Amino acid sequence: MDKKTVGIIAIIVAVFLCGCPGLCLFLFGAIAATGQMPYTSDFPYTSDFSNPYSETVPSYLGFMGLCLALIFIAVPIVVGVLTLRNKPEKTASFNEPLPPAS
Numbered sequence: 001m002d003k004k005t006v007g008i009i010a011i012i013v014a015v016f017l018c019g020c021p022g023l024c025l026f027l028f029g030a031i032a033a034t035g036q037m038p039y040t041s042d043f044p045y046t047s048d049f050s051n052p053y054s055e056t057v058p059s060y061l062g063f064m065g066l067c068l069a070l071i072f073i074a075v076p077i078v079v080g081v082l083t084l085r086n087k088p089e090k091t092a093s094f095n096e097p098l099p100p101a102s
Helices: 003-033 059-084
Strands: 038-040 054-056
C-alpha cells in the first residue's frame, strides 16, 4: 500500500475514534460549564427535572470536559499533519571527491 493511502486510513480511524467523541464531549462540556446540565440525586425521580433533589453539574467538570475534548479533537489534526506532509527529498551529497582534471 502507498504511504498516502495508509495516512488517509489513519486519519479516518482517528476521526472516528477521537474526533467524533471529542465533539460530543465538547458539547456536553459546554453545557455543563454554563450550568445548564441538571442531574438528580434521587433514584426514582431520574427523569423528572422538577424534583427537589435536582441540581446542576458543577462547572469545573464542564471545563475539564472542554479541555479533554480539545485534546481529543487535536489528535486527528496532528495525525493528518504528520501523515500527509511532504517530506523533503534527499539532496545530493557534495562530500564526494572531485574527479581528476585531465
